[in-house]
Amino acid sequence: xxxxxxxxxxxxxxxxxxxxxxxxxxxxxxxxxxxxxxxxxxxxxxxxxxxxxxxxxxxxxxxxxxxxxxxxxxxxxxxxxxxxxxxxxxxxxxxxxxxxxxxxxxxxxxxxxxxxxxxxxxxxxxxxxxxxxxxxxxxxxxxxxxxxxxxxxxxxxxxxxxxxxxxxxxxxxxxxxxxxxxxxxxxxxxxxxxxxxxxxxxxxxxxxx
Numbered sequence: 001x002x003x004x005x006x007x008x009x010x011x012x013x014x015x016x017x018x019x020x021x022x023x024x025x026x027x028x029x030x031x032x033x034x035x036x037x038x039x040x041x042x043x044x045x046x047x048x049x050x051x052x053x054x055x056x057x058x059x060x061x062x063x064x065x066x067x068x069x070x071x072x073x074x075x076x077x078x079x080x081x082x083x084x085x086x087x088x089x090x091x092x093x094x095x096x097x098x099x100x101x102x103x104x105x106x107x108x109x110x111x112x113x114x115x116x117x118x119x120x121x122x123x124x125x126x127x128x129x130x131x132x133x134x135x136x137x138x139x140x141x142x143x144x145x146x147x148x149x150x151x152x153x154x155x156x157x158x159x160x161x162x163x164x165x166x167x168x169x170x171x172x173x174x175x176x177x178x179x180x181x182x183x184x185x186x187x188x189x190x191x192x193x194x195x196x197x198x199x200x201x202x203x204x205x206x207x208x209x
Contacts, residue, residue: 022207023195025067030194033143036062040144063143068189070097071151072162074105076187102186107137108165109190110150111180118148122199125173134172137206141197147178148199149190151206162186 036059043055079101081089089096115121118141125131131139135153142148150173154165163184170176 025192026195026198029066029192030196032062032066033193033197036066036143037145063191066143066191066193068191070187070189071107071109072105072186072188073097073099073102075103077101077103097187097189099185099187104154104186106154108152108154108162108169109188110152110166110170110175111142111147111188111190112150112170112175112178113142113147113180115147115175115178118142118145119199121175122148125175126200129173131200132202134169136200137202138198139200141193141199143191143193147180151190153205 039055039059039062043052043059046052046055076095076097078093079096079098080093081091081096084090095101112118112121122139125139136150137153138149138151140149150169152169154162155168166179166184167176170179
């Protein structure tokens with residue numbers, strides 16, 4: 001249904017995974033996300049703007065080593081890299097993570113950002129909504145701990161309009177003010193975090209388990 005990639009320089013080393021492999025990926029992320037959060041927390045305490053910026057960049061570099069899931073694209077057609085700035089694939093054929101050649105998976109991701117305490121927000125959502133009835137398959141705390149990812153099944157009447165799908169679901173959940181619309185790109189990578197950060201998972205639907 002979707003692809004997961006372990007972070008590599010090209011972001012293109014894709015492999016299909018199931019529930020067991022997903023658990024392994026999350027476990028591999030546990031120490032990395034812990035280190036990232038520690039570095040980020042220390043950076044936020046710094047008062048010198050230049051020093052704080054450098055510290056945040058160091059934290060971001062750690063974040064980029066996390067495994068990531070490309071939930072909204074099931075696969076990519078073979079293409080030739082045509083961006084001279086991307087030296088790793090320029091002029092080369094491959095299944096590059098390029099929106100022009102993406103096959104949609106039927107899943108949509110809402111990136112809930114800067115919402116305060118995502119665990120408290122999720123508790124409210126779970127109380128107010130039937131997540132399964134809404135087609136929500138996965139909810140987990142983001143790497144920054146300041147937001148969460150919500151993965152759900154696309155409305156079959158509007159399968160190609162990801163941003164409208166996100167906004168419609170967010171409006172139903174009452175979280176529209178925290179939506180990062182960058183996920184309108186079907187190739188958007190969602191960094192995985194630790195198993196402890198998973199707030200909800202319908203593994204049978206998500207992994208055909």
